Amino acid sequence: MDFDFSPEEQKFAEEVEAWLVENHDPEVMDHHRENFTQLADTPKRRAFMKKLAAKKWLGMSWPKEYGGQEIEGVYEFILNEALSRHAAPQIGKGVGIIGKTLIRHGNEKLKKEFLPKILNAEIEFAVGYSEPQAGSDAANMQLKAEKVEGGWLLNGQKMWTTSAHFADWYWVGARTDPDKPKHDGLSLFLIPMAHPGLEIQSLPTIGKDTTNQVFFKDVFVPDDYLVGERGKGFQMISEALDLERFTMFTLSPIANRSEALVEWVKKARRDGKPLKDDPNVRRTIAHIVTDTAVAKGLSTRFVCAARSGGKPPTIESSQYKLFTTTLSQRVCKDALDIQGHEGTIMEGQDEAPIRGRFEGAYRATMNETVGGGSSEIQKNIIARRHLGLPKNF
Ligand SMILES: Cc1cc2nc3c(=O)[nH]c(=O)nc-3n(C[C@H](O)[C@H](O)[C@H](O)COP(=O)(O)OP(=O)(O)OC[C@H]3O[C@@H](n4cnc5c(N)ncnc54)[C@H](O)[C@@H]3O)c2cc1C
Known part of the structure; x- marks a missing residue:
């Protein structure tokens, strides 16, 4: 290979x-x-x-x-x-999640309407899977989609919809068949974000970004805007999540931060002595640089899958997401430990080392081990599908 x-x-x-x-x-x-x-x-x-x-x-x-x-x-x-x-x-979402799913499963009208706009960067999407009772257990979505003349009427709530405050269209999972087993009763819809039945409430996060909760009141969606087959929503979402775990969590920012830390350590002094002479600091940065190289190794599996034209493999996607997002957090935490009291000065201040790059990044990386499926869920996937261990829930 x-x-x-x-x-x-x-x-x-x-x-x-x-x-x-x-x-x-x-x-x-x-x-x-x-x-x-x-x-x-x-x-x-x-x-x-x-x-x-x-x-x-x-x-x-x-x-x-x-x-x-x-x-x-x-x-x-x-x-x-x-x-x-x-x-x-x-x-991200347009080319990878929505575009690729529409190409595979969408009707001709949706393909004609959305694919050229995605390619021309004329459209931004928000993705609505999570709800108050459906996060790790995405199949538990309760947003109700009721069949009415010419379309569907959606009522309920979504949680954690990133991008809802600026996106043009909403890619939404909803329960169309409440009597079927939970994985078989979900369908996907496309809804204009400006729909009068949608109410968006902002949820600013620890990580400098804003996510949102979205309330649905009698949101009418015409039949044509049901994506793919009714009841196949969960399968389409699962396919897209494997892709998201590789594409949304790129390696370069971790490599950038590791480099920035090493460069800073080479020049910084504590109590008059160069930090680079401290054995603990040397051990820590050697460990970070080594793990960054391991993460690069894991990402090459995506390169191989992408080269063969195949989908990103589920287990490898989970291993990559688990390792890189945990590493991303650890690089920031170790950097703050090394920087000592100065590391606690907030991002943007001249007095902070590297203008607080690691203080800000640490908060942001808190979201990475949750969004796109938490670390615990990635471990469950690896334990069950890779190691054949029993399901724990
Ligand atoms: C910043 C941010 C942006 C997001 N953006 C989006 C978005 O755009 N669209 C969207 O749909 N969602 C989005 N999410 C939601 C995200 O996917 C969920 O938060 C995530 O799947 C976890 O779900 P939950 O928050 O409901 O937590 P829960 O599922 O309630 O989990 C709570 C805790 O229990 C653990 N846990 C749960 N089940 C198990 C289990 N079986 N075994 C072991 N541990 C378990 C979890 O790991 C977690 O630590 C976003 C989240 C964040 C934080």
Whole structure:
């Protein structure tokens, strides 16, 4: 198995790197926003995504008949890592989750309406799976979708919908068949975010970003906006989550932070002595750099899957998500420990080491081990599907 990039892939990586340097804009590329918060949520960031679209870098792996180039997913991996290395918004929900699911399962009307807009970066989505009683147990969604003349009437509540406050469309799971077993009674819908029956309430998080709760009151959705087959929502969501675990949690921000910490340690002094001479500090950063290399190794499994055209494998996605998000947190925590009392000065202050990069990042990484499926859930997946251990719930 060849883990290195081919000459063509390497050439593309260099082209992307040069383009990002040339198009550097501090309002778009912000190293104080961590992985999870790299969203196209401002006019400048949306304009940046349009530039990526003009380069034909969105949907590269999609079939040609839907405007893609049918090239291997490894090119999307290279692009996303480069974007996150430069702290720019990443190609995410539209191309990866919604676009790919519509191509596989959507009706012709939805494909015609949404796929060109996704490729042209004209549309942003929010994803609504979680509810007050459905997080880890996503199949327990209770948002009610009742069949009425010409469509569906949705009533209930969603929780933790990131992007709802600026997105154009809502990708929503709802219970269409309450009498069926819970995994078989869910369906997916597309709803304009500006629908008058939706009420969005902001939930600012510890991690500098805002998520939302969304209330549904008699939200009418026409039949055509049911995605795929009725009752197959949970299967479609599970497929998309494997992809999310690789694409939403890129490695580059961790590598950037490890490098920033090592550089800082090389120059910093405590009580008049160079920190780099402290054996504890040396051990800690050696451990971080080693684990960052291990994370890179895990991510190459995605490269291989993407190269073979296959879907990201479930167990490997869980192992990658568990390891990288835990590491991401540990890098920040260890950095704060090394920085001592100065590490507690808040982000943005001149007195803080590296202007508080690790204070801010530590808070942001708290969300990473929860969103996209918590660490405990990843461990359950590995225990059950990889090791064949019994189900614990
Ligand atoms: C910042 C942020 C953004 C998010 N964005 C979105 C979004 O855009 N769209 C969306 O749909 N959701 C989103 N989520 C929701 C996220 O997917 C859920 O929070 C997550 O799946 C956990 O669900 P929960 O919060 O209901 O916790 P629960 O499922 O209630 O879990 C509580 C605790 O119990 C543990 N636990 C639960 N079940 C088990 C088990 N069987 N075995 C062992 N431990 C268990 C969990 O690991 C956790 O520690 C977001 C969450 C956050 C924090």
